[in-house]
Amino acid sequence: MPNGEDRFDREEEGSVATDCCVTSCTPRQLAERLNISLVTVLKALVARSQYVLPDQTMEEETTALALRSLGYEVTGSVRRELAPEGRRVKWNWPTLHFNVGRRGLRELYHFTALTNVHGILKTGALLSRRRMAERGIQPIQNDWGSPEKERLLGADYVCLSLTKDWAMMRSLIAAGAEPPALLAIEPRVIWYEGTCFSPGNRARRDISATQLQSWNAERHFDALFPDTRSGWPCDPQAEILVRDEIALDDVRRIVFCDQRACEIARQNAGFDQSSPYIGKVLISDRYFPRNQRQSDARTGPG
DSSP, X not given: OOOSSOSSOHXXXXXXXXXXXXXXXXXXXXXXXXTSOHHHHXXXXXXXXXXXXXXXXXXXXXXXXXXXXXXXXXXXXHHHHHSOXXXXXXXXXXXXXXXXXXXXXXXXXXXXXXXXXXXXXXXXXXXXXXXXXXXXXXXXXXXXXXXXXXIIIIXXXXXXXXXXXXXXXXXXXXXXXXXXXXXXXXXXXXXXXXXXXXXXXXXXXXXXXXXXXXXOSHHHHHTTSSSSSOOSOSSTTOEEEEESEEEGGGEEEEEESSHHHHHHHHHHHTOOTTSTTGGGEXXXXXXXXXXXXXXXXXXXXX
């Protein structure tokens, strides 16, 4: 946590791109969002000939000037990589962007039944239950742990994992069920407006729906990990909850464990070599946890 000194190592940080989607705020709020000292923000403003009191609201342009002075730049190319067209991002996304890069997070994960691939390709997105209902798609009921979570969260969020070795996935494979498809998701969904962070499985009794909806800042994201550099969460079942939908533009890969699973999904979804999504398809068992027999065979007795 901040202790009066900059949390970022300036030599390691370099410059991070931002754009005019930042909102008006005070220097104190900006310092809190970036996890740096208030003095550093005020010095950055003075360097741009901006003299602002700690609790004085700055216009968006002044906030952008402060960010530039702190090492953030405005570039159109990064804006295109920031989010798909029409997707709003959190105003403090530069900090989340930096933290994701520092942790080496390259992708997040969503597991879905092979039969669901058809609907995802047809609509062009992973949809929340509410969005599915709006399009006449029969939603799949997932366990949110309580009626309150079901009402406040279940209809509006798509859940992602930080790890491939989810306990639920391992249980399915150990039980001999058909391995699901895995969607590898761009980590930029972390800074989309509405995304929140669960330190464990969302169904845990000690995690309430109102808490989850409010856990959406960079400090809540950082709390998922044991330190500032780790990319492995404290709890492997920690989740990223993305509001409403995840467009296929944010899906890096559609992964099947073997050719048979790919063929099942292909027949259901009706995509072939002419499909615009064929380039995202990958067949690889390394994305799926080994079952107990495979694990025993590899480790041997004792």
